[in-house]
Amino acid sequence: MSGLISRLRQLRQSDQAIAASVRATLLESLYASPQSLIIGAITSSGITGIVAYVSGNRWLVVCALAIALVAGIRMIDALKRPGRAARTRSSKNSWAARQEFIYRAGALGYSALLGTFGLLTLVHSDDGVLQLLAVTTTIGYAAGIAGRNAGRPWIALSQLCFASLPLTVGLVVSMQPLKMALAAVIVLFVVAMMDITLQTYGVILKATLVSREKAALAEHHAAVARRDDLTGVANRTAFREQFESRLQALGHGDRRLAIFWIDLDRFKEINDSFGHLAGNALLAGVAKRLDTEFGATGIVARLGGDEFAVICDVVSQTEAVAKGERIIALVEQPVHHDGRALCVGASLGIALAPSDGIDADTLLKNADLALYRAKESGRGQMRFYEPLMDEKIERTRDLGAEMQGALKRGEFHLMFQPIFDLTGQRILSCETLLRWTNRRYGAISPAEFIPIAEENGLIVVIGDWVIREACRTANDWPKDVTVAVNLSPIQLRSTNMPTVIMSALAASGLAADRLELEVTESVLLEDIDASLAALDAINRLDVRTTLDDFGTGYSSLSYLTKFPFQTLKIDRSFITDLEQSPASVAIVQTVIELAAKLGMQTVAEGVETQAQLEQLRRTRCDAVQGFLLAHPMPASMVMTMLAGKDVKASGRS
Numbered sequence: 001m002s003g004l005i006s007r008l009r010q011l012r013q014s015d016q017a018i019a020a021s022v023r024a025t026l027l028e029s030l031y032a033s034p035q036s037l038i039i040g041a042i043t044s045s046g047i048t049g050i051v052a053y054v055s056g057n058r059w060l061v062v063c064a065l066a067i068a069l070v071a072g073i074r075m076i077d078a079l080k081r082p083g084r085a086a087r088t089r090s091s092k093n094s095w096a097a098r099q100e101f102i103y104r105a106g107a108l109g110y111s112a113l114l115g116t117f118g119l120l121t122l123v124h125s126d127d128g129v130l131q132l133l134a135v136t137t138t139i140g141y142a143a144g145i146a147g148r149n150a151g152r153p154w155i156a157l158s159q160l161c162f163a164s165l166p167l168t169v170g171l172v173v174s175m176q177p178l179k180m181a182l183a184a185v186i187v188l189f190v191v192a193m194m195d196i197t198l199q200t201y202g203v204i205l206k207a208t209l210v211s212r213e214k215a216a217l218a219e220h221h222a223a224v225a226r227r228d229d230l231t232g233v234a235n236r237t238a239f240r241e242q243f244e245s246r247l248q249a250l251g252h253g254d255r256r257l258a259i260f261w262i263d264l265d266r267f268k269e270i271n272d273s274f275g276h277l278a279g280n281a282l283l284a285g286v287a288k289r290l291d292t293e294f295g296a297t298g299i300v301a302r303l304g305g306d307e308f309a310v311i312c313d314v315v316s317q318t319e320a321v322a323k324g325e326r327i328i329a330l331v332e333q334p335v336h337h338d339g340r341a342l343c344v345g346a347s348l349g350i351a352l353a354p355s356d357g358i359d360a361d362t363l364l365k366n367a368d369l370a371l372y373r374a375k376e377s378g379r380g381q382m383r384f385y386e387p388l389m390d391e392k393i394e395r396t397r398d399l400g401a402e403m404q405g406a407l408k409r410g411e412f413h414l415m416f417q418p419i420f421d422l423t424g425q426r427i428l429s430c431e432t433l434l435r436w437t438n439r440r441y442g443a444i445s446p447a448e449f450i451p452i453a454e455e456n457g458l459i460v461v462i463g464d465w466v467i468r469e470a471c472r473t474a475n476d477w478p479k480d481v482t483v484a485v486n487l488s489p490i491q492l493r494s495t496n497m498p499t500v501i502m503s504a505l506a507a508s509g510l511a512a513d514r515l516e517l518e519v520t521e522s523v524l525l526e527d528i529d530a531s532l533a534a535l536d537a538i539n540r541l542d543v544r545t546t547l548d549d550f551g552t553g554y555s556s557l558s559y560l561t562k563f564p565f566q567t568l569k570i571d572r573s574f575i576t577d578l579e580q581s582p583a584s585v586a587i588v589q590t591v592i593e594l595a596a597k598l599g600m601q602t603v604a605e606g607v608e609t610q611a612q613l614e615q616l617r618r619t620r621c622d623a624v625q626g627f628l629l630a631h632p633m634p635a636s637m638v639m640t641m642l643a644g645k646d647v648k649a650s651g652r653s
């Protein structure tokens, strides 16, 4: 007995200590099986009704009616309980507090009425059968309650007492030995039932806590699986889900959804120069900033590598521009790591829903196309998706993919365009011009495919092949005819360039001084020291270098003194202008004179008319190249021409 009392004390403390949400779950167990409540209510109010009717006692009738009324109310309450899913956590807690009060009032009232009914039957009726019915109904009810309501032990224990104690009083006041013995048995029974209730409660509470822990753990794991490990923002999976639900919620109003696809500029440089840890810190820093600004109202995700996405509501394109500018500004702020300030920029591709698409796939594809455009136009740019982008960008991508196996499939071949002396009679050199005829796209201009090859790096292997082929072809020409090969800046600065040249010369047997490498003016601006070193290395091999397209870039004449070029090729734009513009005549004249003073040869390219040729003769340029004299032609035609036969008309590019 004393053990029971101390456990009751403990119960009072522990029940107050459990979380409101756990209590709500336990309360739900009271409503878990409305059938048992309904069966109990119907049977007990039915029996009390019968007992009252048979006894004909006024008090019993009143009490039986009250029991039936409370039973009805409790049945309605049990059945109309609102759906579990509809409740949020906070509304669940307030629902629990209110509902516990209602349930307790009903349960205690009902138990007290049943107990009172037993007491009244014992007092007002002499019929042993009626007394038996009343007593067993009440005790049976109390026994059922002890187990059924153990989730809320105070309710169960109070019900037990409220039902059985009036009954015990009724038995004791009869002063009959057998009934008094029964009263003692009932008291012991109540104590035993209390013990069972407390034990059952312990088991239910433990099970509830364990299942809640498991659910919390599962929730935690699910959240982790949807986060990007490095930055903590949403990963691709979570991004996709959230994006789709935002699209569904978009509706038909004025609201639009802006998708910003972000690519960090110069991230690779940071990673390469300062290491992966610095790169990781930078990504985490950028992600945090974006999340702070857009995370609360929109979606921030890392899509992989140095690509992020931000999705947020906008009302207009102007607002999208402002948000895009904000993203760029946020990314541009330095991230401090290990005593260093790491700086990157951002390129953005923007698509708007619903105007640029209504499904996630289309919108992402369009934002990606816009990003591609943004990157094409330089760093720190943003571009909105435009329907026409698709075609050009897709072609560029397809060509990039097709280029992968093109060399193996033999899709490349070389054309050669002769360069003549001023008389136009003698071929001094031939410029190698690469051609690509693709299985799907047919002939593609080098102006289109060379930038793609430079972008995907294939220019290095393709360029090596060009050098080898050019040397092999030129070796069959007379010894005084040289061959010129165009070199991309990427090739020029690749460290094994000298090796490639040497092996091409060795394999073909061509003398080094018969090979000329043409590089465009833009090379000089990109990385002066590296370019200078590369050009020096080439010259040391005895291979000549030509500055191509001179006059198109921004290089000043002073560069000419710095760089070791043997030949200077005046750009076609000056030659075209020669006839109409005296200024062009003056420029060409000055360039030729300066080059001569610096010991350089000059070639005029793009000569198309006789008048241009005459003018160039007057300015005393060293060599001329252009459609007037010869178009680019296959190697076989070069051989025919070198053999002295005129092929001007047939050599077409």
Ligand code: C2E
Residues within 6 Å of the ligand: 417, 432, 433, 434, 445, 446, 447, 450, 463, 466, 485, 486, 487, 488, 518, 548, 549, 572, 605, 606, 607, 608, 625, 626, 627, 628, 632, 653
């Ligand atoms: P480029 O080095 O300036 O080559 C001269 C371009 O002008 C050639 O175009 C040639 O066909 C064209 N051309 C020659 N004479 C005339 C003329 O009188 N009038 C006009 N309108 N054009 C003339 P192509 O073959 O289409 O080459 C374009 C560019 O592609 C080249 O410009 C060069 O920068 C690049 N390229 C070609 N082959 C290679 C290569 O093997 N490697 C690299 N890196 N670039 C190459």
Ligand code: CA
Residues within 6 Å of the ligand: 431, 486, 518, 548
């Ligand atoms: Ca050239």
Ligand code: CA
Residues within 6 Å of the ligand: 548, 549, 569, 571, 605
């Ligand atoms: Ca050129």
